Amino acid sequence: xxxxxxxxxxxxxxxxxxxxxxxxxxxxxxxxxxxxxxxxxxxxxxxxxxxxxxxxxxxxxxxxxxxxxxxxxxxxxxxxxxxxxxxxxxxxxxxxxxxxxxxxxxxxxxxxxxxxxxxxxxxxxxxxxxxxxxxxxxxxxxxxxxxxxxxxxxxxxxxxxxxxxxxxxxxxxxxxxxxxxxxxxxxxxxxxxxxxxxxxxxxxxxxxxxxxxxxxxxxxxxxxxxxxxxxxxxxxxxxxxxxxxxxxxxxxxxxxxxxxxxxxxxxxxxxxxxxxxxxxxxxxxxxxxxxxxxxxxxxxxxxxxxxxxxxxxxxxxxxxxxxxxxxxxxxxxxxxxxxxxxxxxxxxxxxxxxxxxxxxxxxxxxxxxxxxxxxxxxxxxxxxxxxxxxxxxxxxxxxxxxxxxxxxxxxxxxxxxxxxxxxxxxxxxxxxxxxxxxxxxxxxxxxxxxxxxxxxxxxxxxxxxxxxxxxxxxxxxxxxxxxxxxxxxxxxxxxxxxxxxxxxxxxxxxxxxxxxxxxxxxxxxxxxxxxxxxxxxxxxxxxxxxxxxxxxxxxxxxxxxxxxxxxxxxxxxxxxxxxxxxxxxxxxxxxxxxxxxxxxxxxxxxxxxxxxxxxxxxxxxxxxxxxxxxxxxxxxxxxxxxxxxxxxxxxxxxxxxxxxxxxxxxxxxxxxxxxxxxxxxxxxxxxxxxxxxxxxxxxxxxxxxxxxxxxxxxxxxxxxxxxxxxxxxxxxxxxxxxxxxxxxxxxxxxxxxxxxxxxxxxxxxxxxxxxxxxxxxxxxx
Amino acid sequence: xxxxxxxxxxxxxxxxxxxxxxxxxxxxxxxxxxxxxxxxxxxxxxxxxxxxxxxxxxxxxxxxxxxxxxxxxxxxxxxxxxxxxxxxxxxxxxxxxxxxxxxxxxxxxxxxxxxxxxxxxxxxxxxxxxxxxxxxxxxxxxxxxxxxxxxxxxxxxxxxxx
Numbered sequence: 044x045x046x047x048x049x050x051x052x053x054x055x056x057x058x059x060x061x062x063x064x065x066x067x068x069x070x071x072x073x074x075x076x077x078x079x080x081x082x083x084x085x086x087x088x089x090x091x092x093x094x095x096x097x098x099x100x101x102x103x104x105x106x107x108x109x110x111x112x113x114x115x116x117x118x119x120x121x122x123x124x125x126x127x128x129x130x131x132x133x134x135x136x137x138x139x140x141x142x143x144x145x146x147x148x149x150x151x152x153x154x155x156x157x158x159x160x161x162x163x164x165x166x167x168x169x170x171x172x173x174x175x176x177x178x179x180x181x182x183x184x185x186x187x188x189x190x191x192x193x194x195x196x197x198x199x200x201x202x203x204x205x206x207x208x209x210x211x212x213x214x215x216x217x218x219x220x221x222x223x224x225x226x227x228x229x230x231x232x233x234x235x236x237x238x239x240x241x242x243x244x245x246x247x248x249x250x251x252x253x254x255x256x257x258x259x260x261x262x263x264x265x266x267x268x269x270x271x272x273x274x275x276x277x278x279x280x281x282x283x284x285x286x287x288x289x290x291x292x293x294x295x296x297x298x299x300x301x302x303x304x305x306x307x308x309x310x311x312x313x314x315x316x317x318x319x320x321x322x323x324x325x326x327x328x329x330x331x332x333x334x335x336x337x338x339x340x341x342x343x344x345x346x347x348x349x350x351x352x353x354x355x356x357x358x359x360x361x362x363x364x365x366x367x368x369x370x371x372x373x374x375x376x377x378x379x380x381x382x383x384x385x386x387x388x389x390x391x392x393x394x395x396x397x398x399x400x401x402x403x404x405x406x407x408x409x410x411x412x413x414x415x416x417x418x419x420x421x422x423x424x425x426x427x428x429x430x431x432x433x434x435x436x437x438x439x440x441x442x443x444x445x446x447x448x449x450x451x452x453x454x455x456x457x458x459x460x461x462x463x464x465x466x467x468x469x470x471x472x473x474x475x476x477x478x479x480x481x482x483x484x485x486x487x488x489x490x491x492x493x494x495x496x497x498x499x500x501x502x503x504x505x506x507x508x509x510x511x512x513x514x515x516x517x518x519x520x521x522x523x524x525x526x527x528x529x530x531x532x533x534x535x536x537x538x539x540x541x542x543x544x545x546x547x548x549x550x551x552x553x554x555x556x557x558x559x560x561x562x563x564x565x566x567x568x569x570x571x572x573x574x575x576x577x578x579x580x581x582x583x584x585x586x587x588x589x590x591x592x593x594x595x596x597x598x599x600x601x602x603x604x605x606x607x608x609x610x611x612x613x614x615x616x617x618x619x620x621x622x623x624x625x626x627x628x629x630x631x632x633x634x635x636x637x638x639x640x641x642x643x644x645x646x647x648x649x650x651x652x653x654x655x656x657x658x659x660x661x662x663x664x665x666x667x668x669x670x671x672x673x674x675x676x677x678x679x680x681x682x683x684x685x686x687x688x689x690x691x692x693x694x695x696x697x698x699x700x701x702x703x704x705x706x707x708x709x710x711x712x713x714x715x716x717x718x719x720x721x722x723x724x725x726x727x728x729x730x731x732x733x734x735x736x737x738x739x740x741x742x743x744x745x746x747x748x749x750x751x752x753x754x755x756x757x758x759x760x761x762x763x764x765x766x767x768x769x770x771x772x773x774x775x776x777x778x779x780x781x782x783x784x785x786x787x788x789x790x791x792x793x794x795x796x797x798x799x800x801x802x803x804x805x806x807x808x809x810x811x812x813x814x815x816x817x818x819x820x821x822x823x824x
Numbered sequence: 825x826x827x828x829x830x831x832x833x834x835x836x837x838x839x840x841x842x843x844x845x846x847x848x849x850x851x852x853x854x855x856x857x858x859x860x861x862x863x864x865x866x867x868x869x870x871x872x873x874x875x876x877x878x879x880x881x882x883x884x885x886x887x888x889x890x891x892x893x894x895x896x897x898x899x900x901x902x903x904x905x906x907x908x909x910x911x912x913x914x915x916x917x918x919x920x921x922x923x924x925x926x927x928x929x930x931x932x933x934x935x936x937x938x939x940x941x942x943x944x945x946x947x948x949x950x951x952x953x954x955x956x957x958x959x960x961x962x963x964x965x966x967x968x969x970x971x972x973x974x975x976x977x978x979x980x981x982x983x984x985x986x
Contacts, residue, residue: 758952
């Protein structure tokens with residue numbers, strides 16, 4: 044390992060620009076002639092549109108134009124789509140209701156876009172948007188997914204009777220029922236997974252530029268996957284042909300899933316730029332973000348877990364209702380199905396599992412993937428159930444888990460996944476040691492002396508990262524392949540540019556991807572540049588989400604580097620009149636093993652391009668690309684332990700200690716991995732203690748600003764104790780697994796288990812606000 | 825419309841803007857200094873923190889006209905002669921940033937916090953002082969570490985100079 048290579052705590056190359064205010068986010072972009080957009084949004088959760096009158100708005104200062112859904116429809120711009128087809132258990136396809144980028148007949152949630160105003164300034168655009176008169180005829184509203192399924196409720200889409208999108212199942216229902224009937228003990232629980240807003244600090248923004256001279260479109264946008272945005276906008280929405288559309292996602296200020304999807308604003312601003320003849324920029328404000336960024340989670344579940352007399356789990360039965368909001372967002376259908384039910388075996392050897400999932404339309408903002416996407420929901424359900432079962436069975440939570448851990452690999456679960464490697468006991472032991480589990484009783488007694496209730500809770504999670512073999516996801520309904528691409532361009536003087544289809548929005552790819560190159564070639568990290576986020580510069584890509592950048596994106600880079608190295612060795616062998624099998628690459632040179640002969644890297648690169656002295660038939664140049672399609676998911680896993688104190692007088696919970704012990708396989712940059720875990724834990728603690736998107740019965744969003752939606756602040760969180768153990772992933776060339784989501788997956792159940800332990804009442808829903816905890820603490824179990 | 829003159833990062837600047845223009849928009853749109861960010865519309869997130877006459881302020885909660893005649897420092901004015909300010913350097917060394925969007929506001933808040941408390945800062949004080957800044961990426965763990973490290977270093981420098 045070189046100083047900059049794999050495993051080194053290299054400080055990030057990208058930090059300087061962020062620290063000096065030189066980051067370039069979409070809202071920072073300006074182009075000549077640029078104008079500003081504001082959207083007219085529905086104040087009703089459900090209504091028909093009887094008419095739109097923009098006369099007054101058009102006459103206001105600075106207004107260029109006001110455009111609505113009828114014009115969009117006339118120009119042939121298509122509906123937004125959901126890209127993952129799920130079939131109900133009766134074989135029928137999911138019921139996809141129409142989602143117009145600008146609603147033309149019906150609005151279905153507060154914030155649904157109705158029209159766009161383009162004006163000289165943001166303020167003038169917003170003023171004029173206020174002046175657009177929309178004649179709404181309000182309709183009845185339903186926001187609760189359980190209620191929405193009942194007869195006689197408001198119907199959102201004619202395609203979906205009783206608002207049911209699909210009724211899907213996975214696993215063997217009969218086997219589960221038999222095991223439940225024969226069980227020595229059954230633990231039953233009702234689980235709510237609260238609706239969240241991802242809240243990246245950078246609000247979504249988009250700048251649409253139509254160039255009439257070349258009939259060409261450019262879209263700057265806050266996206267986690269610009270290539271997918273280009274594909275979907277051209278192939279499905281008819282905004283622009285793929286060969287005339289460039290999508291650029293420059294610096295992006297956090298995504299957490301919410302910037303995976305294609306939103307109406309990207310489509311509409313591009314279209315509006317062509318319509319008005321000026322570049323059009325729109326930037327969300329925070330209230331718009333709460334109203335329109337895809338939300339996360341929102342499950343209601345019942346669970347039954349069967350045990351035999353030896354405390355072994357014999358079956359798991361799960362019934363989940365998932366609220367998908369008013370429309371089906373791009374990946375929404377796979378989140379509560381193949382990203383959720385397939386992880387319900389957790390770290391445990393469970394012979395029989397059956398999951399039934401119903402997804403439902405309601406008059407709320409669309410719900411889609413948020414950090415973890417299905418895995419946090421599965422882990423929360425499973426780990427709350429394990430903790431409850433341990434208490435019912437009179438066992439320590441660690442003992443029950445140990446009894447049921449998967450211990451031999453590969454392990455085929457009854458719900459599709461084939462775990463490739465892991466050591467769950469090692470993570471559990473590491474976490475318990477770091478948390479001083481055995482000393483808890485004394486700490487609890489000390490806290491009781493101060494009138495405080497102290498509790499400890501654990502959670503053992505597994506997730507599936509690195510989505511996934513294209514053929515496998517295709518067979519499950521995915522609309523795209525989930526490979527990744529990379530191109531390595533060795534410049535004439537030996538410096539290197541890597542073009543990757545992965546996208547960095549905080550993960551530090553400019554550093555970690557460069558570390559891989561530095562490691563392989565022995566070059567200084569400053570001689571390596573990572574290029575991403577621009578469909579005109581990078582050949583192809585599928586973007587960054589689901590912790591796939593290391594396992595899939597860097598594996599593609601490793602494959603491209605294989606080709607670069609092979610060609611470089613050919614050239615060097617020729618220059619030194621040696622056999623290419625004797626050439627080794629190290630310390631920035633190509634050497635003949637066992638001799639003192641060597642050619643510096645830069646000299647080999649120059650030779651590749653001067654082409655004066657290449658092996659006969661070898662193409663000049665040194666630029667190689669590769670696609671990588673993963674052989675399997677990767678399976679990071681770990682154990683999280685949380686210790687809390689609850690003030691019985693106020694119900695306020697203080698997180699005293701938070702320990703994470705993760706197995707991420709091989710690690711490229713431990714500093715960055717730790718940072719990812721910290722951030723994930725913070726979002727998990729946020730879900731468990733503070734955060735919840737709330738609507739009232741009329742569908743008005745009650746949590747539409749940071750005054751009402753409780754984001755975790757520095758004082759809400761402790762410092763974290765993190766560690767890693769590493770069983771390498773056998774299915775990719777780097778042995779990496781993925782670390783971006785673990786914290787958000789593992790932490791909510793650990794925290795809720797700790798609070799329920801402290802207050803002696805297992806009935807508690809997230810977020811565990813002081814009011815709820817106080818009330819629960821009064822009653823006991 | 826009003827013509828406004830102020831000193832920004834040591835240089836006198838002026839511009840014409842609406843009476844209702846907020847300082848943050850004046851800095852970003854009129855002056856082209858886009859390091860100062862807008863992350864919310866209720867003055868909760870702190871991505872827009874700058875220094876006004878030496879004190880940290882949320883530039884989304886002040887009209888540009890109110891700042892006329894004052895001395896403003898933005899994130900672009902912190903590094904001197906290409907050398908990162910010790911707080912910037914500490915954020916880099918301790919991985920106190922990920923997506924970088926809240927970072928300018930965090931750094932400006934931290935500089936003012938250290939100016940007021942120096943090496944007396946401890947973890948609890950730093951967390952309390954960050955009440956007005958939200959980070960969604962880092963869990964604050966490394967931000968707190970970075971600020972304490974910078975406070976220690978700057979406090980040491982100050983003592984040495986005295």
